[in-house]
Amino acid sequence: VPELPEVETVRKTLQDLILQKTVRDIDVFYDRIIRRNTPQEFKSILEGRTITDIGRYGKYLLIHFDDITLVSHLRMEGKFYYKEADNPKEKHEHIIFYFTNGMTLRYHDTRKFGTMDIVQTNDLYSEKSPLSNLGLEPFDKRATVTYFQQKIRNKRIPVKGILLDQTILTGLGNIYVDEVLFLSHLHPETKATELTKLDIKNILLNSTKVLNKAIKLGGTTIRSYTSSLGVTGRFQNELYVHMRKGEKCKVCNTEIVKSKVVGRGTYICPKCQKPTR
DNA sequence: CGTGTCACCTGACAGC
């Protein structure tokens, strides 16, 4: 459940389920998910508090308890489930929040890559927060061509690496980067230094389009073993290239090919995305 | 400072 549209879908679902719920108790079964506090501190800070809002920035989920915020990153496989307290603990449930109404919120993470940080709400975008180094979301009004150009100054890595770098734009992951590059007619190996103003304009426009459409469809569900909290999206039917190796390009009928770019599985249409123009 | 590599974990799947 990792890229911006999937996290947004989780946010909306949680908003309906856990707003105004009060935490009675917390069980932590795997310590390393909690980064800035010991599990004991984590428990004592949150127990007795009431959830006042659920937000999101980039791929981070923000569970607000008034003046403090639980900043959660789902990484590769993090999921939240909302269940009755008497449900048995499942193998990959690592943190369980017990609410005063007899329900629980359970953090489930097969690979244990996810993270949680407690931050003062006032410090959310300061150095004390994991959000401090993130770039703008693509649909932010301030995410202009000039902003992007300034961020990629001195960078000569492939454009795929640029779009995966959360300190430049935040929210895109491997799926949506492949889609944005396809829609922008850009080969993923194109060097950042070779991007024209028009290329950047296209990248920003297509990032916004793809993310908004994916949010509308509830995100993308690929390789999802279980249907997590509100995360059975429908955007997978809209994909042009990602996960479509061997299938025909929806625009020109050429076969989609898979390669590796900046260490990541990468899908392109070799006709629509030429290396040089 | 920028870039490349590896580490963090577990499970699914392909090939022998």
Added chain:
DNA sequence: TGCTGTCAGGTGACAC
């Protein structure tokens, strides 16, 4: 059936 290697929608630490 096993075993082994590879891969997975992400990021952070580290060496150069």
